[in-house]
Amino acid sequence: MKDMELEKGYALIGATLIDGNGGVPVKDTTVVIRNGVLEEVGDVNSVRVKDNIQKVDISEYYLMPGLIDAHVHFTGVKSANSMDWITESNYLEAIRTAAEARKVLDYGFTTVRSGGSRYDIYLKRAIEEGTIVGPRIMSCGLGLCRTGGNQDAMPRDVYGIPDEWAQQSYVWAQPCDGVEEIRKAIRKLVGQNVDHIKFFATGGGLWEKDRVEDMHFGLEEMRTIVDEAHMVGLRVMCHAENLRGIRAAVELGVDTIEHGDNEEGCELDEETCQIMAEKNIFLTPTLSINFVGEWAEEGLPEYVINGWKRAINNGVKVLLGSDAHADPVTPYGKYNIGEIKLLVDILGLSPLEAITSATKFGAEACGIDSRVGTIEKGKLADLLVLKKDPTSNIDILLAKGNIRYIIKEGNLVVEH
Ligand SMILES: [Zn+2]
Numbered sequence: 001m002k003d004m005e006l007e008k009g010y011a012l013i014g015a016t017l018i019d020g021n022g023g024v025p026v027k028d029t030t031v032v033i034r035n036g037v038l039e040e041v042g043d044v045n046s047v048r049v050k051d052n053i054q055k056v057d058i059s060e061y062y063l064m065p066g067l068i069d070a071h072v073h074f075t076g077v078k079s080a081n082s083m084d085w086i087t088e089s090n091y092l093e094a095i096r097t098a099a100e101a102r103k104v105l106d107y108g109f110t111t112v113r114s115g116g117s118r119y120d121i122y123l124k125r126a127i128e129e130g131t132i133v134g135p136r137i138m139s140c141g142l143g144l145c146r147t148g149g150n151q152d153a154m155p156r157d158v159y160g161i162p163d164e165w166a167q168q169s170y171v172w173a174q175p176c177d178g179v180e181e182i183r184k185a186i187r188k189l190v191g192q193n194v195d196h197i198k199f200f201a202t203g204g205g206l207w208e209k210d211r212v213e214d215m216h217f218g219l220e221e222m223r224t225i226v227d228e229a230h231m232v233g234l235r236v237m238c239h240a241e242n243l244r245g246i247r248a249a250v251e252l253g254v255d256t257i258e259h260g261d262n263e264e265g266c267e268l269d270e271e272t273c274q275i276m277a278e279k280n281i282f283l284t285p286t287l288s289i290n291f292v293g294e295w296a297e298e299g300l301p302e303y304v305i306n307g308w309k310r311a312i313n314n315g316v317k318v319l320l321g322s323d324a325h326a327d328p329v330t331p332y333g334k335y336n337i338g339e340i341k342l343l344v345d346i347l348g349l350s351p352l353e354a355i356t357s358a359t360k361f362g363a364e365a366c367g368i369d370s371r372v373g374t375i376e377k378g379k380l381a382d383l384l385v386l387k388k389d390p391t392s393n394i395d396i397l398l399a400k401g402n403i404r405y406i407i408k409e410g411n412l413v414v415e416h
Pocket residue numbers: 071073115323
């Protein structure tokens with residue numbers, strides 16, 4: 001498969017199709033791609049392929065939509081030594097994010113949603129203008145935390161760094177407080193053309209006073225975040241790690257809950273899950289992060305898993321979101337795809353359900369499901385051509401060598 005003529009179009013013929021809608025794989029299909037768009041999708045005998053376009057026989061392969069990781073931080077961090085997170089040049093880090101994005105693409109992710117990054121706005125631009133090759137990026141710039149919250153106090157309290165250096169270390173969030181500052185911060189981000197707004201409703205457990213059981217914004221502040229973002233059509237991605245925070249955010253109408261774990265005795269309850277399902281608020285459990293570094297020792301308590309399962313049983317849509325954030329601890333690509341196995345192993349999704357989470361639901365949560373997420377006529381051709389059937393065994397997706405071709409908007413971007 002080479003020298004594809006995008007304007008003239010080409011056809012991929014004979015694959016078993018996993019379209020992302022959750023149905024069983026369909027054998028002997030044909031897709032026709034022109035100008036990056038799926039012009040035809042259907043049975044090999046019913047789709048008419050013009051004589052003059054290139055035909056690629058992929059009858060021994062499986063075809064599925066490109067994957068979507070709904071929670072990634074591009075940081076350019078190269079070292080596990082936290083002091084380097086502060087002292088390294090922002091320019092150097094920015095350049096490294098290009099390699100991070102490429103690694104994520106290599107494992108089949110054609111779209112990623114940023115969970116907060118100093119660089120994602122520019123990384124997105126460099127990819128869109130064709131300077132570098134990477135996944136489609138849904139950007140949010142730096143997320144919003146409170147003064148003394150997630151990213152603000154971490155430098156001095158974890159790294160022992162002077163306050164005046166702290167700003168240099170805002171890797172994925174920036175402090176802002178009160179209605180006016182929040183409005184200003186969001187409007188600045190809007191001016192930078194972000195795709196959504198990320199904020200920290202609760203602590204994140206990064207340092208002593210960043211306790212997950214505490215609320216980090218008042219209701220008025222949270223309402224302002226939701227209003228400001230929705231006013232201009234941007235979605236709200238909410239970090240929430242306790243039931244009070246989740247409940248408040250859900251009632252105020254955020255669009256996705258990130259992590260959504262909880263303390264013993266305050267598990268995600270039926271009522272909160274029902275509101276989430278009614279309002280179509282997605283849950284990104286970020287399972288993988290619980291097996292990284294010092295968090296790995298604690299593992300995942302049963303009551304947390306039960307809370308997430310309760311959400312699923314109530315009809316809440318779960319997303320694949322890895323929380324990849326630093327190459328030395330969460331190696332980009334390999335770590336991102338690991339999340340899909342945990343959706344199966346820990347949450348009990350079938351491989352087919354996990355694929356739907358990682359494609360269709362991810363696109364819905366990003367608000368781009370009219371363009372990507374499933375293999376349907378009229379959508380962009382973001383496709384994976386696989387050597388083996390991932391619905392029979394999700395492990396197939398863990399080895400990038402099993403992906404023969406990665407196609408993004410009709411372009412062949414990776415070949416293994
Ligand atoms: Zn995160």
